[in-house]
Amino acid sequence: MANSEWSQIFAITLATIFLCNNNFTFATDPFVQQEHDRIDRPLPGQNFNISFEHYSGYITVNEDAGRNLFYWFIQADHVDPTSKPLLLWLNGGPGCSSIAYGEAEEIGPFHINSDGKNLHFNPYYWNQVANFLYIESPVGVGFSYSKNSSDILNNGDKRTAEDNLIFLLKWFERFPQYKKTDFFISGESYAGHYIPQLSQVIVKYNSATKQDSINFKGFLVGNAVTDDFHDQLGIFEFLWTNGMISDQTFKLLNLLCDFQSFEHPSKSCERILEIADKEMGNIDPFSIFTPPCHENDNQPDRRKHSFGRLRGVYDPCTENHSNIYFNRPEVQRALHVNPDHKPDKWQTCSDVVGTNWKDSPRSVLNIYRELIPTGLRIWIFSGNTDAIIPVTSTRYSINALKLPTVSPWRAWYDDGEVGGWTQEYAGLTFVNVRGAGHEVPLHRPKLALTLIKAFLEGTSMPTLEPRTLTATI
Structure with missing residues (x-):
């Protein structure tokens, strides 16, 4: 059977399962539920x-399982x-919180002070x-929960991907005023899997239902896990x-790891990873x-093999601040956390979710x-000081797509300074952000804002404006 036929069958089946086997129940007036969810007072520690x-x-x-995101x-x-686009932001792990990283230390308005109490x-x-x-996706991450404990x-x-589609x-339905708003998906790291996969099921769902149930326009993903090899x-x-590593270690990494999945390395690969x-x-x-x-110098080394371990925890101390803030009872009350299903301890990343992950192509x-x-x-996009999923990895993956170049490699600028480099292909744009690590908006927030503006406007990254020449006498 041709791939297109499989895709059509999958889409129709998926849509039927989602619509028939999931009980879509809402208040008669969705704005009643909206008002229930509205945060109507300053957050604890919000002095602005x-x-x-x-x-x-x-x-x-x-x-059936009581699975709640x-x-x-x-x-x-x-x-x-509603006149502005709507973006869904996803962090990776797998098992890491989009609130801990995306909102609280990268792109959100509410960032946490070093005391873990104030914003x-x-x-x-x-x-x-x-x-x-x-x-906070999937279930088991952050405040998301299931009444069936085995779910996580x-x-x-x-x-x-399926749960995120149902969520959307x-x-x-709860926020119907945004149904016609241009919708995009963005995120980073292991969301390099989540985002294309969710995009795929949205496209198939829209095709199966013969309507744009979700007004999906595209996606933006950074320092993305894309292809193991x-x-x-x-x-x-x-x-x-x-x-950062010796010539000998470089040779042995290529020889012994043989481009296996980092999730299941051989013993010989493990040994050379330890040396590296x-x-x-x-x-x-x-x-x-x-x-x-x-702050963690006296704690056990949580960095072990972190350059290849996608489940490693990013910790330039911002994670510590989130762990304090989101475990505070008054913060959980303000965010409408269900007291009957709150975690014993809220964590930026769930080891239980990460270590029990069932499928990862x-x-x-192929989805691209x-x-x-x-x-x-x-x-x-890619920060060029990240050793977790570095710019070299991303460029190799893009090159594997063999896309024609529309606009060749060039520098892009922000306030007259090089912000990074970019190349436009047929159907895909790549942006390298100068001096940024794995979390681009954390290390280069101004450049990241320039990036998202260009993406949403559908324009190329800015060029250097020509200088005005002044005649001299």
Whole structure:
């Protein structure tokens, strides 16, 4: 059977299962539920005013299991938020919280002080150009929960995509004023799997229902896990070219690891990874030119093999602040966390979810090949000081797509300075962000804001404006 026939059958089946086996129940007036979810007073530690609304709560994605995903929706800072695009932000892991990373230390307006008690306003907040929806996905991450305790032991790529689709369909019923808003998906790291996979099921769902149930326009993903072979090839090369490992270790990594999945390395590969880790020294592989967090110096080394371990925890101390803040009872009450199903301890990343992950394809390049012809706006960006999924890995994966070049490699600029480099292909744009680590908006917030503006406007990254020549006498 041809792939197109399989896709059609899959889409129709998927739509039928979602609509028939999931109980879509809402209040007669969805604005009643919206008001219930609205955060109507300053958050604990918020000593600044805001001019936009925000909401938080749960969407049930499986009635039988009682599987509920927690969300935080922050409206665009605009007189008419529905006139601005809507972006879903996903972090990776798998098992890491989009609220801990995306909202609280990267693109959201509410960032956490070092005391873990107070907030400060992020001047480069992305919701000045769009509405942002953060989901703690999959179930077991952050405040998301299931009434069936075994549920969190059975997460994987496929179920995550399906649950996120159900979440979106129900969320748009709760917030119907955004149904016609241009919708995009963005995120980073292992969301390099989540985002193309969710995009694929949205496209198939829309096709099966013969309508744009979700007004999906495209996706933007950064430092993305994309293809095991090219990811590892790029990681080893990045470490060697940046002088972080020896020639001998570089050769042995390529020989012994044989581009296996980092999730299931052989024993010989494990041994050489340990050697590479020692040679790298006590650096932060998520941002190789910035100092690591020293608050954890007396704790066990959580960095072990972190340059290849996608489940490693990014920790330039911001994670510590989130762990304090989101475990505070008054914060959980303000965010409408269900007291009967709150976690014993809220964590930025769930080891239980990560270590029990059920399915993870070695590559999502096939999904890119399927989606690019649909005309979606697809951008990939990469911070060039990240050793986790470095720019070399991303470029190898893009090159594997063999796309024609539309606009050749060039520098892009922000306030007259090189912000990075970019190349435009037929159906895909790549943007390299200068001096940024694994979490681009954390290390280069102003450049990241320039990036998201260009993406949403569908324009090329800015060029250097020509200087005005002044005649001299």
